[in-house]
Amino acid sequence: MLINTIILFLRDALPVFVISTILISLLQQQGIKQLWYFLAACSSVILSLFLLTAIDDISHTFDSTGREWLYACFYIVCYFITLLLLTQLPVVQGHLSMRRHFVILLCASSLMVIVMTLNSANFLIYITGFWYQNNASNVLVAGVILGGGICASIAVLLYFLMTFIERYCRIICQILLIFFSAGLLMKATNLLIQIDVLSSERFLWDSNHLIIENSELGQLLTVFVGYDATPTMLQFSLYLSAILIAFSLMLSRAIFSKPSPTITLSKEAA
Numbered sequence: 001m002l003i004n005t006i007i008l009f010l011r012d013a014l015p016v017f018v019i020s021t022i023l024i025s026l027l028q029q030q031g032i033k034q035l036w037y038f039l040a041a042c043s044s045v046i047l048s049l050f051l052l053t054a055i056d057d058i059s060h061t062f063d064s065t066g067r068e069w070l071y072a073c074f075y076i077v078c079y080f081i082t083l084l085l086l087t088q089l090p091v092v093q094g095h096l097s098m099r100r101h102f103v104i105l106l107c108a109s110s111l112m113v114i115v116m117t118l119n120s121a122n123f124l125i126y127i128t129g130f131w132y133q134n135n136a137s138n139v140l141v142a143g144v145i146l147g148g149g150i151c152a153s154i155a156v157l158l159y160f161l162m163t164f165i166e167r168y169c170r171i172i173c174q175i176l177l178i179f180f181s182a183g184l185l186m187k188a189t190n191l192l193i194q195i196d197v198l199s200s201e202r203f204l205w206d207s208n209h210l211i212i213e214n215s216e217l218g219q220l221l222t223v224f225v226g227y228d229a230t231p232t233m234l235q236f237s238l239y240l241s242a243i244l245i246a247f248s249l250m251l252s253r254a255i256f257s258k259p260s261p262t263i264t265l266s267k268e269a270a
Helices: 002-029 035-059 066-088 098-130 137-164 166-194 216-225 233-256
Strands: none
Touching: 002 035, 002 098, 002 137, 002 166, 002 216, 035 066, 035 098, 066 098, 066 166, 066 233, 137 166, 166 216, 166 233
16 A cells, blocks of 8 residues: 555656646746746646546546546647647747747646646545545555655755756756656557557567566656556657657757847948
8 A cells, every 4th residue: 555655646746746847947947937836736726626526427428438538638738738838938048028928828837737637636536545445544644745755855856956957957847848748648648548549559568577667666757758668659659759749849949049140340341
């Protein structure tokens, strides 16, 4: 029970801590205050409680595949929100126009609300299911404390790492965001495979003998880079394509947004 609770924190709570740290660091670089985060967090708490009460009804829709469809669609939406956010972030720090400022806030808030709502609902389903088990409450509390401490420690270390390497903070945050969103896309494909929307092809490889996917390290890699121990050819292709598209978008903006060199003429030359 204790290990399961810690792994649950790494699976459902750590993504919230990680995306919070990435987005807060990224928007701080643009001089945007953190009020947006508290509003997004409050909205996420309300929505996760609503989702918790409605999850049974949702699950019984679409031939009992409603929950998988809901989560998969939102994970896919998160990837495209990330692409939109990457197009709006300035290459160099400077003054943001009102339109760009609004779009960046909207993208960051949407990502935060979706990830926090879905993961919080998953976590609450687990907690409410095991809380009333015999002799499980004490172990569950210990697991919550340990799991929460691990997630908070990782988030704090990541935040101070971003602060320490402030010069490269913007580019590192964008890279982390790309891999994080690609990982969400992998979650979507797994859900669609479960409900037979995508074909469950033969696995390309099985790396569970190196890093077990459901272990602590496996869950950590899943959150940061979308690790899957048994990907299919379709999943691997989609994952690579998602990363290449996002990186191409980021690099093209860096290239085409560079100011063209200007030649100044002296009065004598003029």
